[in-house]
Every structure is written in C-alpha cells, then in structure tokens.
Amino acid sequence: MSSYLEMVNGPAHVKKLTLPQLQELAGEIRQELIAGLSKAGGHLGPNLGVVELTIALHRVFNTPKDKFVWDVSHQVYVHKILTDRKDRFRTIRQTDGLNGFALRTESPHDCYGAGHAGTALSAALGMAAARDKKGTDENVVCIFGDAALTNGISFEALNNIGHTTKRFIGILNDNEWSIAKNVGAISAYLNKLITNPRYNKIAKDFEAFVRRLPKGELALKLAHKAEGGFKGAITGVGLQQTGKPEDADGRGGYGSPVFFEEMGMRYLGPIDGHDLPLLISTLEFAKTCDQPIVIHVLTQKGKGFEAALKFPEKFHGLGPYNAQTGETPAAKPNAAPMYQDVMGQTMVRLCQKNNTLVGITAAMPTGTGMKHLEKAMPDRYYDVGIAEEHAVIFAAGMATMGLHPVVAIYSSFLQRAYDCIHHDICLQDLPVIFCMDRAGLSANDGPTHHGLFDIAYLRTLPNVTAMAPKDEDELVDMMFTATHSNHPMFIRYPRGAAEGVPIKEEPKLLEIGKAEVIQNFSSNGRKKAALFGLGPMCAIARKAAEQLVAEGFDVAVINPRFTKPIDAGTTEFFGKAADLVVTLEDHVIMGGYGSAVLELFSEKNVTTPVVRIGWPDQFIEHASTQDELRKKYGLSVENTVVKVKAHFGEATATATKLIEVA
Numbered sequence: 001m002s003s004y005l006e007m008v009n010g011p012a013h014v015k016k017l018t019l020p021q022l023q024e025l026a027g028e029i030r031q032e033l034i035a036g037l038s039k040a041g042g043h044l045g046p047n048l049g050v051v052e053l054t055i056a057l058h059r060v061f062n063t064p065k066d067k068f069v070w071d072v073s074h075q076v077y078v079h080k081i082l083t084d085r086k087d088r089f090r091t092i093r094q095t096d097g098l099n100g101f102a103l104r105t106e107s108p109h110d111c112y113g114a115g116h117a118g119t120a121l122s123a124a125l126g127m128a129a130a131r132d133k134k135g136t137d138e139n140v141v142c143i144f145g146d147a148a149l150t151n152g153i154s155f156e157a158l159n160n161i162g163h164t165t166k167r168f169i170g171i172l173n174d175n176e177w178s179i180a181k182n183v184g185a186i187s188a189y190l191n192k193l194i195t196n197p198r199y200n201k202i203a204k205d206f207e208a209f210v211r212r213l214p215k216g217e218l219a220l221k222l223a224h225k226a227e228g229g230f231k232g233a234i235t236g237v238g239l240q241q242t243g244k245p246e247d248a249d250g251r252g253g254y255g256s257p258v259f260f261e262e263m264g265m266r267y268l269g270p271i272d273g274h275d276l277p278l279l280i281s282t283l284e285f286a287k288t289c290d291q292p293i294v295i296h297v298l299t300q301k302g303k304g305f306e307a308a309l310k311f312p313e314k315f316h317g318l319g320p321y322n323a324q325t326g327e328t329p330a331a332k333p334n335a336a337p338m339y340q341d342v343m344g345q346t347m348v349r350l351c352q353k354n355n356t357l358v359g360i361t362a363a364m365p366t367g368t369g370m371k372h373l374e375k376a377m378p379d380r381y382y383d384v385g386i387a388e389e390h391a392v393i394f395a396a397g398m399a400t401m402g403l404h405p406v407v408a409i410y411s412s413f414l415q416r417a418y419d420c421i422h423h424d425i426c427l428q429d430l431p432v433i434f435c436m437d438r439a440g441l442s443a444n445d446g447p448t449h450h451g452l453f454d455i456a457y458l459r460t461l462p463n464v465t466a467m468a469p470k471d472e473d474e475l476v477d478m479m480f481t482a483t484h485s486n487h488p489m490f491i492r493y494p495r496g497a498a499e500g501v502p503i504k505e506e507p508k509l510l511e512i513g514k515a516e517v518i519q520n521f522s523s524n525g526r527k528k529a530a531l532f533g534l535g536p537m538c539a540i541a542r543k544a545a546e547q548l549v550a551e552g553f554d555v556a557v558i559n560p561r562f563t564k565p566i567d568a569g570t571t572e573f574f575g576k577a578a579d580l581v582v583t584l585e586d587h588v589i590m591g592g593y594g595s596a597v598l599e600l601f602s603e604k605n606v607t608t609p610v611v612r613i614g615w616p617d618q619f620i621e622h623a624s625t626q627d628e629l630r631k632k633y634g635l636s637v638e639n640t641v642v643k644v645k646a647h648f649g650e651a652t653a654t655a656t657k658l659i660e661v662a
C-alpha cells in the first residue's frame with residue numbers, strides 16, 4: 001500500500017485530502033483492488049468501476065449518519081476500504097474474513113445488506129420515508145446499476161418515489177453490463193440517452209457550469225436556478241429521429257430523460273463517473289435538491305486493469321488471477337466438469353432432438369451454463385434480464401402454447417419467484433422444468449447466495465416433482481426424464497465441479513418417485529444403519545458406509561433421487577429393516593428431505609430412530625470453501641460415522657461436539 005491509502009482509515013480522512021490527493025488515492029485503491037483480490041478472487045470489475053464514485057460519495061456525505069444503499073452490493077469493496085475495513089480487505093470472502101457484500105453486522109457504515117438484485121431503491125425509499133416521518137435530516141443515497149434497474153422491484157420503487165418523499169438521491173451506475181451484456185429495452189433506452197448528442201451538450205453545459213461554481217450556499221442556489229432551466233431544456237428534447245431505423249426498438253430516435261421526470265425525479269446526466277471533481281460537485285448539488293433526483297453516472301467496468309476491460313463478464317466476479325496479466329489458472333487436465341456446463345451442454349443435446357424445448361435464463365448465461373444453448377441454438381434461448389418472477393411466468397405462458405421451457409435459476413434467486421411457481425406454474429400444472437443451480441452452498445458468497453431452502457419451499461406445493469442427482473450423469477437422466485413429463489419438474493444440483501463420472505451416450509428415463517438402492521444390507525446379524533444420501537450427500541453416505549462396514553456395522557446406502565414424491569415403498573422397507581436411519585441432505589434440516597422421511601414414517605408407523613444430517617436452523621456464514629463449512633456443521637463423512645456410532649452407544653470423544661451442531 002502506498003501513501004494516501006495508508007493515511008485513510010475512515011470517511012473523515014477522505015474529507016481532508018485535496019482533489020489531486022484524492023485522485024492519487026483513487027489510483028492506489030485500484031492497485032489494492034487488483035493486487036488484493038488476485039489470490040482469492042472477488043468482484044473485481046464492478047469495484048474498479050466505482051472507485052471515483054465511492055470516493056466522491058464519502059467526500060460529500062457522512063456515513064453512518066447518511067445512508068448509502070447499494071444494489072446487490074457486490075460493488076462495496078471501495079466503500080469497505082474507506083470505512084475502517086482497509087486492513088481486513090484482503091480477507092474478503094474468506095473464512096472469518098470480510099463478507100463480499102454489504103452486511104449490517106459488519107459495520108455501522110453498511111446500513112443495508114444485500115446480495116440479490118433490485119432491492120436498493122425500495123429499501124432506500126423506506127429509509128427516506130422513515131426519516132421524513134421522524135423529522136430527521138439524513139441523506140439517503142441509493143446506488144443502483146443499469147441491470148439492477150431492469151428488475152421488477154426497482155420499477156415498483158420508482159413508481160412510489162415521487163409521491164413518498166421530496167429528498168431522495170438515486171445514482172444510476174451505468175456501465176452497460178449486467179454480469180453479461182445488459183439486455184432489453186431499458187438497456188437500449190439508457191444507451192439512447194447516452195448517445196443523444198443534444199442531451200450530451202446539455203450535460204456538458206451543466207458540467208462546465210458546476211465546475212465554475214464557487215463553494216457555498218449562494219452557489220448552490222444558483223445551481224438550483226440554473227438546473228431549473230436545464231430541466232426545461234431537457235424535457236424539451238423528446239424523441240428526435242436519428243434516421244437509423246435499425247435501432248434496437250425499431251423506432252429510431254434518441255432517448256430523453258422523460259421517463260425519470262415522469263416518475264417524479266429530476267434527472268441529471270449522463271456524467272462521467274470517473275471525473276472526480278465533477279462527481280463531487282454534482283453530489284454537492286444533489287444534496288441540496290428538494291425533489292427526488294437521479295444522477296446518471298457512466299462508468300467503465302474494470303477501469304484501470306486491461307484484462308478486466310477486455311473481458312468484463314469474466315472479471316465481473318472470478319477466482320484467483322495473475323495481478324499483472326489477469327490470466328487465470330488453467331483448468332486441471334481430467335478435471336470433473338462443472339454442473340452448470342453439464343446442464344448447458346445437455347440443453348443443447350436435448351433441444352437438438354426435441355423441438356418444443358427452449359431455455360430461459362434471468363441474466364445468468366454463464367453462471368447457469370445456458371450460454372451453451374445461446375451459442376449453439378440462439379433461437380431457442382432467452383435471456384430475460386434480472387427478472388426471476390418474469391422468467392417463471394414467461395415460461396408459464398410458453399408452456400400454455402405447447403412449448404416445454406427449461407428455466408435455469410440459482411436456488412437462492414428462485415426464492416423471489418415463489419408465488420409465480422405456486423400461482424402460475426403449479427396451480428395450472430404446467431410443464432416447466434426448473435434447473436436450480438447452486439442448490440447447497442455458495443461458500444464465498446455467503447448467506448445471500450446459499451441455496452438451502454428449496455426442498456422445503458417446493459415440498460408443500462401440489463403437482464411438484466422435485467429431484468436431486470447424485471452425479472452429473474444422473475443430472476442428464478433427470479433433465480431427460482423431465483422433458484417427458486407434463487407437470488412442473490424441479491432439479492437441484494450444487495455449485496462447482498461434479499463427481500467426475502462418465503456421462504452415458506444416451507440418457508436413461510427414470511421412474512418418477514423411485515429411489516436407487518446403491519448398497520443393500522448384508523443381513524449378517526450386525527447392527528443395521530440405512531443411509532439415505534441425497535444429491536451430493538450420496539458420495540458422503542457411501543464413504544461413511546465404507547468406514548462403518550469396516551467397523552463392523554451392516555450398512556445400506558440409498559440414493560433417494562426424489563424429494564417429492566419420495567419413494568414410499570423403498571423408504572418404508574429400509575426404515576423397517578434398519579436399526580437406525582440416517583438422512584443426509586445439502587439443505588436445511590427443517591422441512592427438508594429428512595422431514596419428508598419422518599412424515600412418511602409417522603404415517604406408516606415406522607418407529608426406527610432417524611438422525612437427520614443437514615444445515616441447522618440458522619443462516620450459514622461465508623467461508624473460503626464449502627468443505628470447511630460442511631465440516632464445521634457436520635455434513636461430513638466423519639460426523640456421519642460419529643453419529644451412527646453414538647446411536648449404537650459407541651460415542652467417541654469428538655462425537656459429543658459434532659452431534660451438537662447438526
């Protein structure tokens with residue numbers, strides 16, 4: 001770390017530096033981001049884009065009294081560095097380190113936590129309304145991206161701002177990128193705003209005007225007066241013909257800020273988001289506005305790092321990289337494929353044989369693997385933007401017309417579409433297939449991204465078939481099987497590398513609701529434990545079984561495959577045959593697969609004790625690796641063995657501790 005960054009320990013120090021010093025500080029922060037994230041990775045690109053903006057915010061406002069609400073909040077690294085967390089910055093997203101998102105429990109400067117997109121405008125408006133009600137004078141500043149703006153909740157908030165408060169500062173951080181390139185009409189609209197030459201002239205005039213301002217109240221009053229004049233000019237811009245009928249929306253023409261104005265917000269911009277003096281003056285001005293204002297700030301994702309500028313999608317969020325070149329470690333030869341790629345490649349295979357299949361992603365083409373379909377069969381691929389509710393209902397509409405949509409959404413992001421799953425998909429019993437990626441932990445992202453609740457939230461809904469493959473070959477079988485169903489089908493699978501098993505040439509049709517018995521009892525007169533290992537926990541059950549057999553137990557291993565309907569016959573059979581049943585799931589224990597087994601046993605009067613291994617009833621923190629957290633919370637071979645032995649009165653010294661947690 002070099003000089004100014006060393007000096008700055010909190011927002012008060014940002015206020016002490018001169019403009020040239022702040023500019024140097026920006027450069028040093030960029031270097032710290034690039035070097036500091038290179039070992040463990042993180043959201044490099046978005047943070048490189050908001051260095052000047054964050055410095056300007058802390059220069060003008062006073063957190064924690066003033067409130068900064070960041071959408072998604074993956075771009076808060078600079079804010080963390082400037083708010084007393086500089087020394088721990090290099091621990092970010094690692095075990096016991098800083099969280100990668102804003103977190104209320106981490107700092108008073110993080111007034112609102114997030115991780116999912118589209119929440120910031122609503123939350124900030126709630127704060128502004130509370131402030132108005134209490135009669136206090138905090139500034140509330142909401143920083144939201146151009147892709148977050150495409151989200152439905154953002155629009156619900158915009159609809160509400162003008163008649164709720166007079167003091168609200170929105171900063172639209174427009175870098176033209178979501179994780180992938182931003183899509184849709186809003187993105188096209190913002191692009192038209194940026195490229196309208198008349199509007200740019202107005203923005204430039206404003207820029208020149210603000211730059212000339214002396215400090216002080218008089219100047220601010222002047223600014224208000226002048227801004228009123230600009231507003232008149234701005235609203236007069238309207239849609240002018242560009243003479244280019246090839247425009248994305250087919251209408252031609254430039255954009256005007258009338259959209260924001262009609263929402264009751266003053267629109268200012270677009271301004272250069274890397275021009276520190278301009279940002280500071282504009283924010284000073286915004287602070288005095290007596291009407292909600294949105295400042296349209298243009299930033300470059302990855303600014304200051306060539307590789308990140310060249311590959312904005314890759315550098316949105318990534319693992320370790322070379323801090324000089326940006327190169328990332330090559331995949332190990334013979335490494336198991338990622339589940340997301342198996343999903344995407346299977347989509348291509350299935351679509352080639354079935355004309356009714358289409359793929360839908362909500363702004364996650366790479367993360368879900370749907371990019372494989374985009375590349376191979378673009379006419380069968382839909383990216384609807386960060387709009388999970390819309391994605392689900394859009395699929396419902398397609399299904400009513402005879403198509404068979406496959407919606408790939410992370411388990412945790414699908415939560416917000418629960419009503420759509422209930423009301424649109426299940427109630428109408430529509431054949432939509434859900435591929436739920438990141439079902440289980442997303443270790444370094446933490447609690448906002450862990451997908452630990454889907455079995456519970458789907459089990460209660462009629463018409464649902466829900467499954468979890470034990471490996472990538474079974475994922476393909478499950479996707480294939482789902483395409484043969486006329487009902488809602490859900491498949492959950494974890495983040496990251498699959499098991500590394502070969503994938504069959506031709507997928508197999510699975511019997512709905514039928515479990516797979518991997519290892520039966522040997523009926524050798526020893527104590528019997530039946531291990532039901534769901535999805536990735538099947539591998540853990542197998543390894544635990546090996547150890548237990550070696551230690552003199554008779555162990556059966558069952559791959560349940562289905563969490564709804566569960567295989568009543570097989571489960572009851574093993575329940576009655578065993579002295580102990582153990583269920584293992586990468587999901588919260590409460591309401592999950594083990595609970596389904598207990599419900600069945602209660603109905604069938606099976607009295608065999610059941611030990612449920614899964615995540616406890618609490619939000620699980622972030623950590624460097626999934627294995628660390630699994631071990632800590634007892635989702636491990638070791639703890640399974642310990643629990644079985646403890647049940648049969650063979651508890652070891654370590655048993656007591658582990659048994660408490662899971």
Ligand SMILES: Cc1ncc(C[n+]2csc(CCOP(=O)(O)OP(=O)(O)O)c2C)c(N)n1
Nearest residue numbers: 046115116117145146147148177178179363
């Ligand atoms: C509900 C939800 N869906 C998807 C995501 C995954 N996601 C994280 S950041 C991001 C893109 C955000 O783009 P933008 O708001 O423009 O911010 P930028 O990264 O460009 O600064 C997406 C899709 C998410 N966090 N939440």
